[in-house]
Amino acid sequence: MTPVEIERIFRDEAGRALATLIRLVGDFDLAEEVLQEAFAVAWERWANGPAPGNPRAWLVQVGRNKAIDRVRRQIAFRGKQTELQHQMLLDSVGADSAVDTGALDDDMLRLIFTCCHPSFAIDVQVALTLRTVCGLGSAEVARAFLVSEEAMAQRLLRAKQKIRLAGIPYEVPEREDLEPRLTGVLAVVYLVFTEGYAATSGEELMRTDLAQEAIRLGRLLDALMPDRGEIKGLLALMLLHDARRASRETAGGDIVLLENQDRSRWDRHQIAEGLALVETALRLPGRPQPYAVQAAIAALHARAPDFAATDWPQIAGLYEVLLRISPSPVIELNHAAAVSMVGGPARALDLVDALQARGGLKGYELLPAVRADLLRRLGRKEAAREAYLAAQSATRLEPLRRLYARRLKELEG
Amino acid sequence: MQYLLLIYQNEAEYGKMDAETGKKMTEEYGVFTQSIIQSGNFKGADRLQPTHTATTVRVRDGKILTTDGPFAETREQLGGYYLIEAKDLNAALSIAARIPSARTGSIEVRPIWVYN
Numbered sequence: 153m154t155p156v157e158i159e160r161i162f163r164d165e166a167g168r169a170l171a172t173l174i175r176l177v178g179d180f181d182l183a184e185e186v187l188q189e190a191f192a193v194a195w196e197r198w199a200n201g202p203a204p205g206n207p208r209a210w211l212v213q214v215g216r217n218k219a220i221d222r223v224r225r226q227i228a229f230r231g232k233q234t235e236l237q238h239q240m241l242l243d244s245v246g247a248d249s250a251v252d253t254g255a256l257d258d259d260m261l262r263l264i265f266t267c268c269h270p271s272f273a274i275d276v277q278v279a280l281t282l283r284t285v286c287g288l289g290s291a292e293v294a295r296a297f298l299v300s301e302e303a304m305a306q307r308l309l310r311a312k313q314k315i316r317l318a319g320i321p322y323e324v325p326e327r328e329d330l331e332p333r334l335t336g337v338l339a340v341v342y343l344v345f346t347e348g349y350a351a352t353s354g355e356e357l358m359r360t361d362l363a364q365e366a367i368r369l370g371r372l373l374d375a376l377m378p379d380r381g382e383i384k385g386l387l388a389l390m391l392l393h394d395a396r397r398a399s400r401e402t403a404g405g406d407i408v409l410l411e412n413q414d415r416s417r418w419d420r421h422q423i424a425e426g427l428a429l430v431e432t433a434l435r436l437p438g439r440p441q442p443y444a445v446q447a448a449i450a451a452l453h454a455r456a457p458d459f460a461a462t463d464w465p466q467i468a469g470l471y472e473v474l475l476r477i478s479p480s481p482v483i484e485l486n487h488a489a490a491v492s493m494v495g496g497p498a499r500a501l502d503l504v505d506a507l508q509a510r511g512g513l514k515g516y517e518l519l520p521a522v523r524a525d526l527l528r529r530l531g532r533k534e535a536a537r538e539a540y541l542a543a544q545s546a547t548r549l550e551p552l553r554r555l556y557a558r559r560l561k562e563l564e565g
Numbered sequence: 566m567q568y569l570l571l572i573y574q575n576e577a578e579y580g581k582m583d584a585e586t587g588k589k590m591t592e593e594y595g596v597f598t599q600s601i602i603q604s605g606n607f608k609g610a611d612r613l614q615p616t617h618t619a620t621t622v623r624v625r626d627g628k629i630l631t632t633d634g635p636f637a638e639t640r641e642q643l644g645g646y647y648l649i650e651a652k653d654l655n656a657a658l659s660i661a662a663r664i665p666s667a668r669t670g671s672i673e674v675r676p677i678w679v680y681n
Contacts, residue, residue: 271654318676319566321653329655 153198161207166287169211171263177219180312186218261324268337269320276311277340286365341369345390353548381436385444388429392450395422407555411459423454442478464493497529517546567677568657573641574670593665612645
């Protein structure tokens with residue numbers, strides 16, 4: 153096998169192999185260490201021959217043996233007093249039930265739910281998920297958060313300590329706890345996606361790697377827990393947004409807004425997949441799920457031949473559904489933008505001003521941007537200029553800053 | 566595992582509680598405590614006198630320094646604790662959520678340090 157092929161297998165299998173090893177050895181750090189050792193062995197063996205039929209099971213097996221070796225060495229080193237304790241660990245590590253496929257799937261869910269435990273701050277949940285479930289290196293995770301690798305390594309170390317010391321269980325939550333916990337997991341996945349789709353700061357608008365990881369997580373969750381409308385909805389939402397990736401910026405890294413995007417560059421294959429998922433999600437029994445409704449909105453955009461021919465009344469209506477089932481200032485702002493396409497910018501401006509008066513979006517940088525756009529369309533140049541300036545100073549993302557600068561220039565002309 | 570559930574609440578507001586509500590609260594605490602004794606989670610518990618009765622002690626350069634009041638002035642004050650035995654953090658959190666003061670104040674859940 154070529155190094156590239158081997159690395160791809162590592163990338164694909166790291167999360168699941170780690171998930172099972174954590175259950176077998178009962179410790180995050182030990183599991184990570186023995187998995188690294190298993191990778192080292194694989195690296196040598198697979199380079200000189202074919203990969204095993206089931207590389208994941210192979211990696212788990214080798215990792216487990218490495219763990220058993222370590223425990224044996226510790227027994228020899230520490231003497232008899234802790235022997236019993238270690239023998240118990242050895243027995244559990246040695247237990248053979250471990251490697252069938254069903255158990256491996258459950259392990260992956262255990263790992264995801266543990267990383268997204270609500271006793272962690274949300275950014276810690278995201279970091280842990282990227283590191284252990286997605287198998288990103290600490291350096292890559294650090295880059296996603298714009299912090300130093302050292303700081304990120306420290307944060308991850310602390311989180312793993314907390315799992316052990318605070319007794320965060322390695323399990324999929326029970327029936328009554330499952331709903332709120334799954335909501336938390338999906339929030340983490342969506343956060344990874346949105347940071348990849350439109351970064352909050354930095355030079356680049358999109359971080360394709362993060363968006364891809366989020367979609368991968370979405371697919372994984374959908375495969376592990378089928379018949380979940382909220383999962384299918386979120387996956388559809390991510391696929392439909394991401395399908396527009398190629399048209400969302402110029403070669404120079406400038407933002408291209410939806411109305412100006414070259415729709416022939418949208419990924420039709422991904423759109424078809426997203427549309428099918430939305431249909432399924434909306435047809436599942438139960439109340440409509442927020443992600444599925446958002447995906448339905450994205451689907452209307454994806455279906456529209458051009459900006460003007462978009463079904464704006466239905467989009468505005470779907471935002472009203474969202475305002476009922478999961479109200480938030482961000483949804484209100486999006487609703488206002490849709491209303492501007494149905495009832496005109498003046499009506500939308502009333503909604504945005506009312507929202508601002510309530511202080512609901514304090515510090516949310518897109519509010520002045522939406523206001524500015526509405527004022528521009530109303531021909532209120534001076535007020536628009538002020539709003540664009542406010543938007544410009546609020547954003548930490550360079551491409552957005554350039555977009556507002558272009559708008560300001562157009563207003564002068 | 567053992568956890569200490571530290572009960573924090575705003576003393577001033579708690580003090581303003583009328584007699585009727587206070588009595589109900591005490592009853593609720595009684596029922597809760599009985600339930601975790603029966604389930605085998607209970608290891609110990611105490612209610613504390615208010616922070617105006619507190620004295621903080623430090624030793625610096627060999628000298629004992631005492632100050633009137635608690636270590637830190639905060640919006641919520643430590644008012645009591647439960648020491649419990651629980652299977653894992655999830656179990657500890659759901660017990661903490663049943664403490665009557667969780668509805669008005671907050672409960673900090675801390676695992677007990679185990680020496681090997």
